[in-house]
Amino acid sequence: PYYMTFFSTADRLEVGGVPFTIAGDKPTRREALVYYRRVVRHFDLDVHQYEAVEAVEGVRGDFTVRTRRKDGTPGLYRAATVVVATGSFHEPNYLGVPGEELEKVRHYYREPYPYFDQDVVVVGGGNSAVESTLELFRTGARVTLVHFADGLDSGVKPWVLPDIRNRLEKGDVAVRWRTRVHEIRPDSVVLRHVEGDETEVIPNDWVLAMTGWRPDPALLRSLGVAIDAETGVPSHDPETMETDVAGVYVAGVLAAGNDANKIFIENGREHGERIVGALMRESAPAVAGSD
Numbered sequence: 001p002y003y004m005t006f007f008s009t010a011d012r013l014e015v016g017g018v019p020f021t022i023a024g025d026k027p028t029r030r031e032a033l034v035y036y037r038r039v040v041r042h043f044d045l046d047v048h049q050y051e052a053v054e055a056v057e058g059v060r061g062d063f064t065v066r067t068r069r070k071d072g073t074p075g076l077y078r079a080a081t082v083v084v085a086t087g088s089f090h091e092p093n094y095l096g097v098p099g100e101e102l103e104k105v106r107h108y109y110r111e112p113y114p115y116f117d118q119d120v121v122v123v124g125g126g127n128s129a130v131e132s133t134l135e136l137f138r139t140g141a142r143v144t145l146v147h148f149a150d151g152l153d154s155g156v157k158p159w160v161l162p163d164i165r166n167r168l169e170k171g172d173v174a175v176r177w178r179t180r181v182h183e184i185r186p187d188s189v190v191l192r193h194v195e196g197d198e199t200e201v202i203p204n205d206w207v208l209a210m211t212g213w214r215p216d217p218a219l220l221r222s223l224g225v226a227i228d229a230e231t232g233v234p235s236h237d238p239e240t241m242e243t244d245v246a247g248v249y250v251a252g253v254l255a256a257g258n259d260a261n262k263i264f265i266e267n268g269r270e271h272g273e274r275i276v277g278a279l280m281r282e283s284a285p286a287v288a289g290s291d
Contacts, residue, residue, distance in 0.1 A: 089213045099183055
């Protein structure tokens, strides 16, 4: 979301020893974007924006990376090693219900203003669902929170819990615990309790499915990296982040597979140091007399 505040403190988001100074207690999305641009300039990083990687081929010590620039021209790069850090925002966790293809359904939330004076169903019980619900309520939307569990997820940011709990207790935000969306219609939503056939139809203009996203394993698979069929976790050594294909590394939330809650910025930032450390150990000259 445009106005997001991070869970972590600024020092836990720092990279490369570059200080991250902020105005408040927790950094905002805007402050983070300014900071990471400063990191790029500080280290003079060679960043190629709007250039998509189409294929990676080769073996350790001799990889070829084929890309496509935004003007349509191809790019080609050679590398001894490859680090794949493509994140988890490839495909949403779909609800899998009739009507999900309707234009009124969103799997990504940016800001509340388009939903003023609208009937909105927010699906989920995590941070994205809670924060979007609160913003929507304050902007004048009529919100119903729908979650299959009997309460909010344990990982919800502690400073927003009192606010959302108050809104739910006062009835400012309607809630349906242990309930799933059964069907989405142009002007309504059919809800169904998880423990039976009982359904409820409520008026609805928009559905925000804050149910998380999953990564795209296609590039790793094309390189021969084994992907766990159940968890989506790529086979890798957590000490070095090298996969089961020599010279191919993973970094960031991609290493967690389908569970994006295991790895986030403040522990994912450690992956770079592990990878660089492994590469430096490999390239270090042998010491006479050592095994």
